[in-house]
Structure formats: C-alpha cells, structure tokens
Amino acid sequence: MSTSISVQERTAGAAPPGAPEPPVGRPERAARLRRVGLRVVALAALLALWQLVVWLELWSPVLVPSPAAVWHALLETSSTHDGVRGYQGHTLIEHLGISLRRIVIGAGAGAAAGLAIGVLMGTLPWVRVVLEPAVAFLRTLPPLAYFSLLIIWFGIDEAPKLWLLAIAAMPPVAVATASAVASAPTALVEAARAIGARRGQVITSVVLPSALPEILIGVRLAFGIAYSSVVAAETVNGLPGIGGLIRDAQRYNQSDTVVLGLFAIGISGLLIDALLRALENRLAPWRRHV
Template sequence: MTTPTATEQQPSGPALPGEPPAAPPPRRRSPERAARLRRAGLRLLALAVLLALWQLVTALRLWSPLLVPPPSAVWDALVETSGTHDGVRGYQGHTLIEHLGISLRRIAIGAGAGVLAGLVAGVLMGTLPWVRVVFEPAVAFLRTLPPLAYFSLLIIWFGIDEAPKLWLLAIAAMPPVAVATASAVASAPASLVEAARAIGARRPQVVASVVLPSALPEILVGVRLAFGIAYSSV
C-alpha cells in the first residue's frame, strides 16, 4: 500500500506566505461565443473571397469597366461622394450622407402615411363586412401592381417635385398593412370578443382592448413588409 506524498496530502487552498500564488485554471471558451466567432470568421472569409473574385474579373477584362468597375474605382467614388474634393462637394452639390438622409426622410413620411392609412383601412375591413366587400378588390389590385407602374400618372397629377415620390411610397406601403391588419382583426379570438361584449364593452372598446392587441404581431409583419417595399421603391 503506497502512502500519498506530501504534495498529494496538501488540500488545495490559499498559498502559504512566501510561496507564489497558484495559477488560475484556464478559462474555457463558451460554446455560444465560439459559434459567434466561427460565424463572424466565415462571413469575413466570404467577403474576402467575393472581393478577390471581383478583382479577378476586372483584371481579366471580361466586361467593360463601365459595367463592372474594379473595387478601387468604387472605393474612390465612395470617398469622392462622401465629402468635398477639388472644390466639388459630393454628388450634385450634396454629400452621400445628405442623399441618404433625403431618401430616409421620404421613406419615413411616405411609408409612414401609407402605414397609417393601411391600419385604418385594415381595421375597418376586419370589423365591418360591407367595408371589406367594397374596398378589398381595390386593395388587392394595388397589392399586386408594381409601385413604379403608376409613377407616370403620379408625375402627371402632382408634378416632378416631392409630392409624387411621397404618394408613390404611401400607395406602395398601404396594401400590405391593410391586408395583414384585416386578416388579423377578422381572426381575433371570438371568446375574448364575446367576453368583452358580455361585460358591456362597446365596439370601439372591444377593438382597442381586445382585437388590436391580439392582432399586433401580424400587423407588425405587415408594417415590416411595407417599409421593405417602400425602401425598394425609392
């Protein structure tokens, strides 16, 4: 029978005076953090491969530089449009961030108005059957029609200023929200609606307290689709 050595007999604890402190155990990387690092590395690798292929295509002159410019030319154009160079300020007198701000303002105003109109139309279509019968064909027609198809008519009606652009975004954003809201409102839990009516709630109270909260997730999906369509129409 072997006797344990002095090192094996000592319990693990604080180091004695005069002895160096014990090294802390190595930290193990959590699986979630390792997975995030792998995903980030894979995305960076994919971006590097894409840039390399882009540079290779432009170096081989497979297409004209006017159609496929090299990455360096795109970067130079980005730098030039982002500030003032050789006395020229950005693109057409505005920097890139200013152009972006104008586009975002158009989306906020136009798509915001379309979302509000879609919410009102969807609630009315979902709660009043005769409203759904009257307006559902028009909403379905606008939903299937590409937004840029009626841009010429908007220019004829409202001119070439900001008005036709805002109307275009509003008309493009309204149908997805109206359809999603009408479907969600119509499929609200009947038991909750009947319970609210049983305690004396009126139609506006039922809609505000029962129908809209239950329909909120589907309405948000319609709002997300509306802003996506509006952004692609800008």
C-alpha cells in the same frame, strides 16, 4: 419514510444552496456569434469573387467597376474635391438622408392608412367586400405604372414622390392587418364582450394586441417595398436623393457611383429592417426572430 424519499427525489437535481446558477443565454450568444461569423465569411467571399472577376477582366471596368473604384467613388461623394462638394453639390450621406426622409414620410403615411383600412376590413365584412378588390388592385401595380399619372396631377416636386411611396406602402399593411384582425382569438373577444367592453374597447384592448405581430410584419414589408420604389420615385427631379444620384450617374456611365448608390440603399435598408425587427421584438416579445 416515503415522505423523506419524495423530498430527496425532488431535491436531487437541484443545485445546493449558495452554488452558482448555471449560465443563462450562453447557447443563444454562441449561436448568434456563429451567425455573425458566417455572414462575415460570406461577405468576404463575395468581395474576393468580385475582385477576382475584375482581375480576370471578364467584363469591361465600365460594366463591372472594381472594389477600389467604388471605394474611390465613396471618398469623392463624401467630401469636397476639385471645388465640387460631393455629387452635384451634396454629399452621399445628404443624398441618402433626403431619400430616407421621403421614405419615412411617404411610407409612414401609407402604413397608417393601411392600418386604418385593415382594421375596417377585418372588423366590418361589408367594408372588406368593397375595399379588398381595390387594395388587391393597387398591390399588383408596379410603381412606375402610376407614377406618370401622379406627376400629371401633382407636378415634379416632392408631392408625387411621397404619394408614390405612400401608395406602394399601403396595401401590404392593409392586407396583413385585415387578416390578423379577422383571425383574432374568438374566446378572448367573447370574454371581453361578456364583461361589458364596447366594440372600440374590444378592438383596442383585444384585437389589435393579438394582431400586432402580423401588423408589424406588414409594416416591414411596406417599408421594404417603399425603399425599392424610391429609385422610381426619384427618376424625375430626384436630385438631391440617392435614387436621383443613381439615375444621374447612369446617364454618364459612372458605374462605380451607381454601385455605390446601390450599396448605400442596401445597407441602409438592412439597418431600417433591423430597427423594425427590434421594434417588433420589443412590442411583441412573445414572437422572437432568429
């Protein structure tokens, strides 16, 4: 009797055979749609506020261009008009693509160097003692503080721009990697050593996988810092490039083109961050972001 009762209790909450299973992921999908809706509403409100400021003429159109003026600048910089192709001979997407190439090369090299330095700092205490002050020193320097020195060393071509982006991107990855590697689970490390794993195998098979989420966060921060530094990197001989476009338009008080360049940087930066988030979710699925 007791056996039959226990079986009934176990199966009381179960679905009958052949019944459809409850939908999986519907609450998450609804929450995602709500977030998207809120962001669309917020964007529409900002555009409406922007247009209202223009209508009220609180500032001169030279200082605050209208959305229509920015849209017109987008059309002009994306096509050929009056015999001129785009802006200074390159379209907006070409300016942006050149800046993105610089960011990928420069920030990618800086992130790789930061990963190597961070692993050394996290696994070798004496390396951390030696390198930590230098990494902290570079992390506190604004890019323009050493860009002039890089120009003296490497000239005005691509080299100083790439070096600036690499130096700006290296410290966040190094700090995040060192912290994550140093805090790797001791039990897992000791278990790997107990079964005969060498030091390199422990690092590649245990330490780095456990530190991967923090490392990827450092990479996201590094690319964000590099993107914010690209305008500084392109202040000298920056055309073609989105930072050079903004700098050149500023000289001629073309505020609509300046605002367009800022939008191009911001939107493409959001896309890059979304790609890095997707990479993080794929490589570290146990750590999801909302």
